[in-house]
Amino acid sequence: MSVSTAASAQTVCAPLSVLGRDVTVPLVTGGEVTYAALDYAASAPALQRVWDDVAAYAPYYGSVHRGAGYLSQLSTDLFENARGTVAEFLDCRADDQLVFTRSTTDSLNLLARALPADCRVFVFETEHHASLLPWQDAHVSYLDAPRTPRQAVETLERALAERDPHGPALVCVTGASNVTGELWPVRELAAAAHAHGARIVLDAAQLAPHHPVSVRDLDVDWIAFSGHKLYAPFGAGVLAGRADWLREADPYLAGGGASRKVTRREDGGVDVEWHESAARHEAGSPNVIGAYAVASACKALTEAGFDTLVARERYLIGKVRAGLAEVPQVKVLSLFGDDADRVGVISFVVEGWNSSHFAAALSAEYGIGVRDGLFCAHPLVRTLLGSDPQTQGECGAPEAAPGEKSLNAIRVSFGAGTPDEHVERFVDAVKELVSAGAKWTYRTEDGRCVPAV
Numbered sequence: 213m214s215v216s217t218a219a220s221a222q223t224v225c226a227p228l229s230v231l232g233r234d235v236t237v238p239l240v241t242g243g244e245v246t247y248a249a250l251d252y253a254a255s256a257p258a259l260q261r262v263w264d265d266v267a268a269y270a271p272y273y274g275s276v277h278r279g280a281g282y283l284s285q286l287s288t289d290l291f292e293n294a295r296g297t298v299a300e301f302l303d304c305r306a307d308d309q310l311v312f313t314r315s316t317t318d319s320l321n322l323l324a325r326a327l328p329a330d331c332r333v334f335v336f337e338t339e340h341h342a343s344l345l346p347w348q349d350a351h352v353s354y355l356d357a358p359r360t361p362r363q364a365v366e367t368l369e370r371a372l373a374e375r376d377p378h379g380p381a382l383v384c385v386t387g388a389s390n391v392t393g394e395l396w397p398v399r400e401l402a403a404a405a406h407a408h409g410a411r412i413v414l415d416a417a418q419l420a421p422h423h424p425v426s427v428r429d430l431d432v433d434w435i436a437f438s439g440h441k442l443y444a445p446f447g448a449g450v451l452a453g454r455a456d457w458l459r460e461a462d463p464y465l466a467g468g469g470a471s472r473k474v475t476r477r478e479d480g481g482v483d484v485e486w487h488e489s490a491a492r493h494e495a496g497s498p499n500v501i502g503a504y505a506v507a508s509a510c511k512a513l514t515e516a517g518f519d520t521l522v523a524r525e526r527y528l529i530g531k532v533r534a535g536l537a538e539v540p541q542v543k544v545l546s547l548f549g550d551d552a553d554r555v556g557v558i559s560f561v562v563e564g565w566n567s568s569h570f571a572a573a574l575s576a577e578y579g580i581g582v583r584d585g586l587f588c589a590h591p592l593v594r595t596l597l598g599s600d601p602q603t604q605g606e607c608g609a610p611e612a613a614p615g616e617k618s619l620n621a622i623r624v625s626f627g628a629g630t631p632d633e634h635v636e637r638f639v640d641a642v643k644e645l646v647s648a649g650a651k652w653t654y655r656t657e658d659g660r661c662v663p664a665v
Contacts, residue, residue, distance in 0.1 A: 225520045225523065225524040227629050228261075228521075228628045229259065229261070230258065230629030231263055232247065232249060233257075234246065237579045239576065239578070240576040240652050241576075241577055241652065247581065248579060248580045248633075248637055249634070250580060250581055250625060250634060250638055251582055251623075251625060252441070252556065252557075252627045252629075253393075253441070254625070255440045255446070256441055257443065257629055258444060258445050259443040259509060259628075262445075262505050263445075265504065265505070265508040266504065266505050269290065270501075272287065274286060274287040276288050276291050276497065276498055276500050277469065287500050290504055294500075294507035295310050295503070297511060298310060298450055298503075300510075301510035301513075301514060302420075302435055303425075304453075307455060308427065308452055308453055308454065309452065309453070309458055309459075309490045310490060311452070311458065311490045311493045311494060312450060312494060312503045313448075313449040314447060314449055315448075316340075316415060316417040316449055317346075317438075319436035319450060319451035320413070321346045321464075322458075322493055323346075323382075323436070323457075323458075324346035324349070325462075325464055326461035327382065327457070327461075328457065328460075330351070330379050331350050331351070331382055332382070333384065334352075334355060334368060334371055334382070334383045335347065335352065336355045336385065337356060337357050337591040337592060338358075338391075338547065338591070338592040339384065339386055341589065342415065343384050343386060343413075343436075350382075355368065357547060357595050359548065360548055360549075361396065361397040361400070362397075364401065365397055365401055368404050368405070372408035373408065383401065383405040383413070384413050384415065385412065385413075385415065386414075386415045386418065387415065387423075388422065388555045388557070389418065389592070390417070390418050390588075390589060391557070391589050391593055391596070392545055392552075392554065392558075393418070393529075393554035393556060393557030393625070394547055394548050395419070395553045395555070398414055398430050398432065402430055402432050403431065411454070412433055413435070414430065414435045414436070415436055416435050416436065417436070417437050417438050418557060420437045420441075420442055421441050421555075422522070422555035422556065422627060423522060424518040427453065432453070435450075435451075435452050435453060436452075439502060439506040439509065442509045442510070442513070443629070444505035444506045444508070445502070445505055447499055448502025448505060450506065451493075458493060459488045463492050463493055464493040465493070467495035467496050468495060468496065469487075469491055469494055469496060469498070470486055470493065471484050471485065471487070471495075472485045473485040513628070525555065525556050525626075525628070528635050529554065529558070532624065532639060535639030535643070536560060538643070539642060541562050541564065541565075542561075542562055542642065543560060543563070545559045545561070545596040546596075555627075556630070557624075557625040559587070559593075559596075559621045559622065559624075560622055561622065562622070562645075562646060567584040568620065568656075568661035569654055570584070570645065571583065571584035571622050572654055572660070572661040573652070574645070577650065577651055580638050580641055582624045582638075583622070583623045584620050587621075587623055
């Protein structure tokens, strides 16, 4: 993007209004500052629009499905309309099913439970644990981290060519890395999967909040994402895609709502006829408010215009990367190199600093919230750091004192609600910490680096 385009993106597109934008936090050095929330990759703040929509609906809260009362019927319509809104946001096919879940993790575990017998699963070691781990009961092939998008496609093609072509197979891949922010060649990977008779599921947890996602255009069989990364509150997720495997699988949860008919047998047992619709995997009272919030977020992002949102985010990415490039002690982590297209997720390490210490100082001394650790993507982060990918570690910081070597990294992430001032303050804080050091003393407590009191 040219400088003029970047400046235009900055001027024309203001950040979307999010909750917490005016929250102030205390500094360990004294005083208060407006909090700079730069941990969007973990959970993005809820859009004010979403919160207002939920608040407007709250007085009309009622039971869903089968209720005869007005509020029950209203809530049922709202729930099912939310399903349609999200399906439209994802550009789903006419015969796709869309199941509301708790999160991306829940969605992918649901799909794992629906795999046909003897299904072979192919997943890169670069995946978030939510898409790396659910396949333990299947025949799993873990693929090495590629260093270019083309290598990713070639690695998958080789692995698929070596399998039994007659059995079912599934490829699981991320749309955007939760560690490096780099976009993956989803369309090409889908083509490779289908050419070898396999299906593909897209983990869009980091992609959907930043870029438009079309199930049809990408030609993926399923897509999963979380509401809390899409500017909605916690507690709702989505799995959308082909209906056949979901329809043929036993319900993810057995209970009311999933069953169409239950009868007693003469031997004292019960016979169950399960729904074939999405309700088959939505047993229990559904999270109506969560589904409505996700749909509201989908509407808000669509109305804001992804072209404008993407342009502004690229501008912010450029500011952060340019600022970090001015600090020789900072190493930005990347699989595909500097020219890769990416979303607003950047991980790095700082020479001479323990990552937990650096993140703690950013918070305590500058009011900046970032994340440190392995980001629930242990094999990938350890590969990027040049350590053994199989070395054990925790998602949080290890028991390392300030100044000691850390196998963890620091992640800064941002999106549609991030003001320019937040990323500018972050870059300035990095430069000041590296050049002048921390102003406060820190200690390790329960594996975390915290200010000493």
